[in-house]
Amino acid sequence: MTVTAEASRAEVCVVACAEAWRGDGEILAAAMGTCSVLGARLARSTFEPGLLTTDGGALLTSEPIPLGAAGEPEGWLPFREHLWLVQNGRRHVMMGASQIDRYGNSNISAIGDWAQPKSQLLGMRGAPGNTICNPTSYWIPRQSPRVFVEQVDIVSGVGYDKRTWLGLNGSRFLDLRRVVTDLGVYDFRGPEHQMRLVSVHPGVTVEQAKEAAGFELALPEGGDVPETRQPTAEELRVIREVLDPRALRDKEVTA
Amino acid sequence: MGELTTPQEIVAELRDGMTIGIGGWGSRRKPMALVREIYRSNLKDLTIVSCGGPDVGLLCTAGKVRKLIAPFVTMDSVALEPHFREARKARTIEFAEYDEGMFMFGLLAAAHRLPFMPTRAGLGSDVMTVNADLQTVTSPYEDGEELVAVPALTADVSLVHMDIADTRGNGRYLGADPYLDDLFAKAAARTFLSAEELTRPGELGGPPQALLVSRMHVTGVTETPGGAHFTSIGSGGQRDESFQRHYAKSAADPEAWKAFEDRFLSGDEATYQSEVHKWHEEQA
Numbered sequence: 001m002t003v004t005a006e007a008s009r010a011e012v013c014v015v016a017c018a019e020a021w022r023g024d025g026e027i028l029a030a031a032m033g034t035c036s037v038l039g040a041r042l043a044r045s046t047f048e049p050g051l052l053t054t055d056g057g058a059l060l061t062s063e064p065i066p067l068g069a070a071g072e073p074e075g076w077l078p079f080r081e082h083l084w085l086v087q088n089g090r091r092h093v094m095m096g097a098s099q100i101d102r103y104g105n106s107n108i109s110a111i112g113d114w115a116q117p118k119s120q121l122l123g124m125r126g127a128p129g130n131t132i133c134n135p136t137s138y139w140i141p142r143q144s145p146r147v148f149v150e151q152v153d154i155v156s157g158v159g160y161d162k163r164t165w166l167g168l169n170g171s172r173f174l175d176l177r178r179v180v181t182d183l184g185v186y187d188f189r190g191p192e193h194q195m196r197l198v199s200v201h202p203g204v205t206v207e208q209a210k211e212a213a214g215f216e217l218a219l220p221e222g223g224d225v226p227e228t229r230q231p232t233a234e235e236l237r238v239i240r241e242v243l244d245p246r247a248l249r250d251k252e253v254t255a
Numbered sequence: 256m257g258e259l260t261t262p263q264e265i266v267a268e269l270r271d272g273m274t275i276g277i278g279g280w281g282s283r284r285k286p287m288a289l290v291r292e293i294y295r296s297n298l299k300d301l302t303i304v305s306c307g308g309p310d311v312g313l314l315c316t317a318g319k320v321r322k323l324i325a326p327f328v329t330m331d332s333v334a335l336e337p338h339f340r341e342a343r344k345a346r347t348i349e350f351a352e353y354d355e356g357m358f359m360f361g362l363l364a365a366a367h368r369l370p371f372m373p374t375r376a377g378l379g380s381d382v383m384t385v386n387a388d389l390q391t392v393t394s395p396y397e398d399g400e401e402l403v404a405v406p407a408l409t410a411d412v413s414l415v416h417m418d419i420a421d422t423r424g425n426g427r428y429l430g431a432d433p434y435l436d437d438l439f440a441k442a443a444a445r446t447f448l449s450a451e452e453l454t455r456p457g458e459l460g461g462p463p464q465a466l467l468v469s470r471m472h473v474t475g476v477t478e479t480p481g482g483a484h485f486t487s488i489g490s491g492g493q494r495d496e497s498f499q500r501h502y503a504k505s506a507a508d509p510e511a512w513k514a515f516e517d518r519f520l521s522g523d524e525a526t527y528q529s530e531v532h533k534w535h536e537e538q539a
Contacts, residue, residue, distance in 0.1 A: 123327035129376030162379035
């Protein structure tokens, strides 16, 4: 048995999240959720060393730091500067979503009717600005038909079907990159930028991924869905020994 | 220049129907002693402007809020605020929902006496459909781009909390993040400042960049030790996490909330602080 075959589902997810930032160069990798934060720091530790990452607070750290640790700052990014950076665009954010639809509209605001919601969530936070101003990906730890929905109740993050309304100017920075879940990896390269299944994680079938979606998923050309790549031995070492020695990733993704 | 005052005198300056800006962010450096004073007051029909945390929750459950202007309400380590959720579910408050960036631009506009600030943030999202306050504007230049015109979020009074202030109302923060507190101060006709600790003028110390709030924007300043509790404060951003969990758990259940209210909120601020102290001893 090789070392890589022993990777847990969470570790596969961390690497799939990291891949979102491949090729991004010297921009801020903003992340929400354990596997997403680990992914940003792993990408910077390995194949994307130019990335900037934070301590989870207002500091840009000089090196990618372990979860919950402090690090020497190389820059200052309090909330207000974060908000300006969204407008500036040198930022690729991986957000969470309580609902997401096939065009990438996402909802973190409320479930049900906005005027009197069944369940009030966080509110819009930065989702509207994030999606319209800089590259956006999503990390969803538990994919289900309740999350992958036909239509989101409230549009917090903007999806590709809003491009007509937005026009050429308004939509020029709309750039939804990928969705990583506990089951697979998705992008928006289906017909008319619809969500497409890119790969399923080792141990997951295409059927499982489809059943956990409340809309029809586009498939790669030819219909064959590859397996999400396994972490390399070096990636596993960085995740396990450096970034997350307490294995918090396994609390977020239990499979 | 800020006059030395008390939380009671500050809240006595407020009137029904006023728009009140509250500094801090989520469950971080909130002027909670002043919020608790409003909680105990007879004020009503307030419009609250806030990056919301337990300040919003407390004022909602006390029936003080007619309208909330906010990009979120969260307690950070506890994601959702039970009182705010209940107020939305029961439709007891009006809600003007903003994107975070838009919210900051609204404060920037107010702070600089502009009617609005333009941004792309919000376009295409339901912020534009659910928030009737928001309009768009077309760029007068060659691009002709349509942008959101975020209206000035001007307040009658802002309440902000600093780690240290001097007796004139200059304020310094110790953490890594100023949040939007200086903008709240500039965006209001009057600002009242509370601080964990008061010093004499010239003794604020620290790097000059941390002198966030200027006395030119401050009407009154008051010392409230533990005044941010249970939200985070200090250089390390310490929050009373166990008490926050106790608050969140109590707020989610009417009976538990009654017990919480009786014990912690029915008396004055000194009673609150001593009951919190006793509560921690009981947990040990």
